[in-house]
Amino acid sequence: MTLFDRAKKVIPGGVNSPVRAFGSVHMDPIFFNKAKGCHLYSTDGKEYIDYICSWGPMILGHGREDLVKKAQGYLDEVLTLGLPSDVEVTMAETFTRATKTDMVRMVNSGTEATMSAIRLARGYTGRNKIIKFEGCYHGHSDGLLVKSGSGTLTYYAPTSLGVPQGTIQDTIVCRYNDLADVREKFDQFKDQIACIIIEPIAGNMGVVIPDKEFLQGLRRLCDDNKALLIFDEVITGFRTRYGSVGDYFDVKADLYTYGKIIGGGLPVGAFAGSREIMEKLSPLGGVYQAGTLSGNPLAMKIGLDTLKVLEAHPEIYEKLDRFAYELDQGFSKNLSDLGIPGKVTRFHSMLSLFFGEFDQIKSFDDVQKADTELYAKYFQGMVKEGFIMAPAQFEAIFLSDAHTEDIIEKTIQANRRVLEDICK
Incomplete structure (x- = not known):
């Protein structure tokens, strides 16, 4: 066998x-x-x-030998606590400095990061609908497992069994690199859209590069309609440069989601943004998000070592x-x-x-x-x-x-x- x-x-x-x-x-x-x-x-x-x-x-x-040697030492110190640790603070300071954000919340996966960022955007704006793009993958939470029929948004269809129709009714799917399509949806659902979430460089339909004008146009549409722009950088964050890929396009998002590299190979995710938005999270605000192993010291230490190498070199x-x-x-x-x-x-x-x-x-x-x-x-x-x-x-x-x-x-x-x- x-x-x-x-x-x-x-x-x-x-x-x-x-x-x-x-x-x-x-x-x-x-x-x-x-x-x-x-x-x-x-x-x-x-x-x-x-x-x-x-x-x-x-x-x-x-x-990598120097990082493995450090990691072996960490095993003698602590695996997980479920309580605050000093390395969480150091990681948050390093991370926010690199990504030019004010605050970050650590989670355990990219799926958790995108799901939480969208909940935060909804809580901050008081709106329910979100825009995502065909071909962009943001994890397997129910509300994001949606595709559009024939490139339009008229027909909603979950791409997985077990996803209730009611869960996806507020998810709008637009065409990547098509600003007119997004503008049309803002007109159609005026004052109902909480956020746009996008991979600033698509990596889940193969590598597809956006037009600079497209990303900049999304920023303007969000500003004009009081919606938030979320960059899903679970793949691109710290992969193409130290920090956010948005700097290449002169576009700043309201919220960012990260994963992959910031754990140095261990399961980890994060979402970050301005102080005004992030302080809507529990225990300060009314948007609940939690994770028993979030920011666990082993992942934080190994991830921090990785970021230090990338920053120094x-x-x-x-x-x-x-x-x-x-x-x-x-x-x-x-x-x-x-x-x-x-x-x-x-x-x-x-x-x-x-x-x-x-x-x-x-x-x-x-x-x-x-x-x-x-x-x-x-x-x-x-x-x-x-x-x-x-x-x-x-x-x-x-x-x-x-x-x-x-x-x-x-x-x-x-x-x-x-x-x-x-x-x-």
């Missing part, structure tokens, strides 16, 4: 998160038991280069940007040379490889044109070459400080071999 067979007997689908199932790439999942640097080691003894990086947080690589971001650019150029050249239709999208150190014919990739409708079957063949080929990419077309490639120039070149060469093989 394989490990996957055993898993399926006791875990739904054999995995604890659907993206790990490898279903869209027509493979059984690969199980791993060790990681070091940018290398993963499977339970059957094979070694792979990691381009998932635990879906983003391992920006410094796996098992901005050259890490320069290196990751350079490597991602090299992958972008190498993959694009391979596609062109071999006559394979496809496109690489990239924002700093996040990138995606789409297969198919595209005029542009600006929205969910655009990415739906992708050839997922060709991607599945590509993924399988890269696995045989010893590389673990995202096991789905609509995810991002992540790099770490542990990747090297030599590995980047080997990746481009492997990419070409696999493309040559699948287009025979």
Whole structure:
């Protein structure tokens, strides 16, 4: 009996998160038991280069020796308290300084962060409706598991069983990069919209980059309609720069949600904003939010160590940007040379490889044109070459400080071999 067979007997689908199932790439999942640097080691003894990086947080690589040594010492001190600790305060000071916010509340996951930020926005504005965008994922809380029919908002449909119609009736879905669509919804639901929540760089339909004018327009619409703007930076926060990605676009949100990197690889999330808004939270205000393990000292200490390294070494971001650019150029050249239709999208150190014919990739409708079957063949080929990419077309490639120039070149060469093989 394989490990996957055993898993399926006791875990739904054999995995604890659907993206790990490898279903869209027509493979059984690969199980791993060790990681070091940018290398993963499977339970059957094979070694792979990691381009998932635990879906983003391992920006410094796996098992960085100085951080591991510190973490081992923390185990002797405390795991969790359920009570206030000094490191929570230090983390909050470091975090708010980096993100240019006034206050932060730590939670245990990105889902918790986005769910709580939306509740806070509703409590602050006294309104119920929210706007999200097709193709943007903000966790699996009921009110956010919604899609729009045919790109419109007339028909509401939950994207999961178990989500009551009443729960999603206040969720409005708009088209990414379509400011006119958002403006229309504000006119349609005047004085009813509490907030807009958006991934400022979409990472959950593959990497899709917004127009600067789009994000700036969202800011103006929120200001004009007294709604809040929430940037979901669970993926992008501290990934593309130290702090918020909003600085690239000269746009400041009212609330931000974070995760991934700020826990240094441990489960963590956060939402942050101005003092005026954040003081609406319990125990100061009437918006209730709680978590027994929120801000637990182990995650705070390991996350704080990660942020300290990133703050002290901005050259890490320069290196990751350079490597991602090299992958972008190498993959694009391979596609062109071999006559394979496809496109690489990239924002700093996040990138995606789409297969198919595209005029542009600006929205969910655009990415739906992708050839997922060709991607599945590509993924399988890269696995045989010893590389673990995202096991789905609509995810991002992540790099770490542990990747090297030599590995980047080997990746481009492997990419070409696999493309040559699948287009025979």
